[in-house]
Amino acid sequence: MKRKFLSLILIIFLLSILDYPLRSPSSTNIHPNARWQQNGITVAGGNRRGNGINQLSNPCGLYVDDDQTIYVAEWSNHRIVEWKRGATSGQVVAGGNGQGSGDHQLNN
Numbered sequence: 001m002k003r004k005f006l007s008l009i010l011i012i013f014l015l016s017i018l019d020y021p022l023r024s025p026s027s028t029n030i031h032p033n034a035r036w037q038q039n040g041i042t043v044a045g046g047n048r049r050g051n052g053i054n055q056l057s058n059p060c061g062l063y064v065d066d067d068q069t070i071y072v073a074e075w076s077n078h079r080i081v082e083w084k085r086g087a088t089s090g091q092v093v094a095g096g097n098g099q100g101s102g103d104h105q106l107n108n
Helices: 002-017
Strands: 059-064 070-074 079-083 091-095
Touching: none
Parallel strands: none
Antiparallel strands: 059 070, 070 079, 079 091
16 A cells, blocks of 8 residues: 555656656657557546546546556546556546645645
8 A cells, every 4th residue: 555655646746747748759760650550448538528437637647557557647627546457437546626735635
């Protein structure tokens, strides 16, 4: 549990200092006209924008841990949601109580 808590603190810290979109590193040499396979699975959200536990609203950060659990930071909902592999809904692990500076809140 302590490791998971420390991981969440690290996620929050990284999200607070990183302010650029996710993109592939230039060292991978992906051709600008590369074509990608057009099938896949939705692993988080997929139920329109909203504040429900199975919805996302303006996701702005993403982290995947060693267990393939996905953590999504949401700007509009002021929360971090954990999505375990195969889950159909997430679990709020930080924030989710409106914008603010309280111990139970996140502020952009």
